[in-house]
Amino acid sequence: MPVTLEIAPGRAADAQVIAEMSRRLVEVGLPWTWTPGRVARHLQHPESLVLTARASGAGSPILAGFAIMHFGDDIAHLNLLAVDSRWQRRGLGRRLVEWLEQSAITAGTFSLCLEVRARNPVALLFYRELGFEETGRVPRYYSGREDALRLAKDLRHPLARAWPDAGINADGTDRVPGPAPSAAQWLALHFPKDGSHA
Numbered sequence: 100m101p102v103t104l105e106i107a108p109g110r111a112a113d114a115q116v117i118a119e120m121s122r123r124l125v126e127v128g129l130p131w132t133w134t135p136g137r138v139a140r141h142l143q144h145p146e147s148l149v150l151t152a153r154a155s156g157a158g159s160p161i162l163a164g165f166a167i168m169h170f171g172d173d174i175a176h177l178n179l180l181a182v183d184s185r186w187q188r189r190g191l192g193r194r195l196v197e198w199l200e201q202s203a204i205t206a207g208t209f210s211l212c213l214e215v216r217a218r219n220p221v222a223l224l225f226y227r228e229l230g231f232e233e234t235g236r237v238p239r240y241y242s243g244r245e246d247a248l249r250l251a252k253d254l255r256h257p258l259a260r261a262w263p264d265a266g267i268n269a270d271g272t273d274r275v276p277g278p279a280p281s282a283a284q285w286l287a288l289h290f291p292k293d294g295s296h297a
């Protein structure tokens with residue numbers, strides 16, 4: 100029987116399974132902080148999204164993966180993500196993150212950040228493959244024991260990212276953008292006629 104995967108918001112009854120998967124797959128060797136009660140609070144929180152991937156084939160559907168994301172005003176924070184060992188390397192983690200990215204963009208939030216255990220090479224490879232960049236290290240982030248790496252992804256369209264913006268110069272002074280280029284100037288700069296892109 101073919102297996103089908105459904106990605107959809109989680110239900111109250113998923114809290115226990117998600118918490119157990121977190122303990123088994125994410126919090127290995129650390130105190131269990133993503134307890135069923137904490138997951139249940141995120142399931143109910145208006146600014147959190149708990150996403151599940153359910154596999155069905157022969158027998159009843161099983162929870163193959165999940166992700167928990169919190170939406171801030173400007174930044175969305177990916178709190179937790181895991182795919183059951185039997186379902187890894189089939190593109191499920193990628194699909195969950197892409198689903199979350201689209202929902203953040205729809206909500207008008209164009210920055211996605213997360214922390215990951217510094218000693219989790221698989222997760223680091225995974226997030227780098229998905230376009231996340233390292234922005235810092237947080238010493239003893241996990242229960243005062245283990246460092247985290249902070250990663251972020253700019254969800255804006257590449258053309259919007261290239262648009263001149265106000266900011267701070269390297270010497271600390273305010274960078275005042277000049278007048279925005281006309282669309283024709285901007286296109287000429289980024290898409291020169293000889294075909295070599297800036």
Ligand SMILES: CC(C)(COP(=O)(O)OP(=O)(O)OC[C@H]1O[C@@H](n2cnc3c(N)ncnc32)[C@H](O)[C@@H]1OP(=O)(O)O)[C@@H](O)C(=O)NCCC(=O)NCCS
Binds near residue numbers: 125183191194216228
């Ligand atoms: C990290 C994790 C969520 C990835 O989920 P997944 O469904 O297996 O990932 P995908 O199949 O979508 O992989 C996407 C890409 O990431 C990279 N990747 C994923 N797992 C990898 C591995 N074990 N080794 C090397 N690269 C890997 C690959 O580039 C992969 O693309 P490819 O399969 O076409 O080569 C999963 O391994 C997991 O749940 N790990 C335990 C919990 C965890 O560490 N969570 C993240 C921190 S909260």
